[in-house]
Amino acid sequence: MIFESLAQWVEPIDIDNEEYRFCDEKGQRYVGVMVRAVGRFGAGTFEFRAEGQPEVKNAADLVDQATGVAPNKWHKDLASLRRHLTSA
Numbered sequence: 001m002i003f004e005s006l007a008q009w010v011e012p013i014d015i016d017n018e019e020y021r022f023c024d025e026k027g028q029r030y031v032g033v034m035v036r037a038v039g040r041f042g043a044g045t046f047e048f049r050a051e052g053q054p055e056v057k058n059a060a061d062l063v064d065q066a067t068g069v070a071p072n073k074w075h076k077d078l079a080s081l082r083r084h085l086t087s088a
Helices: 012-016 056-065 078-086
Strands: 029-036 045-051
Touching: 012 029, 012 045, 056 078
Parallel strands: none
Antiparallel strands: 029 045
């Protein structure tokens, strides 16, 4: 999925379950870190932290592992996204 911001559509339970990997178009990886755990009476809270150095290869690797991309206003398919990443 492509998001305009990291916090869009991601929920604390997703972070707690480590369901996603995150990277921006410059290849900066991010990890979701729980600030307050998901509990019986609360959803928990999280934040994103940069991890490692930005390398376009990080983003390209995620695209190479993807089976598709959700419709969005930036790229119609994975080929378009791959071209964007490798043309910089």
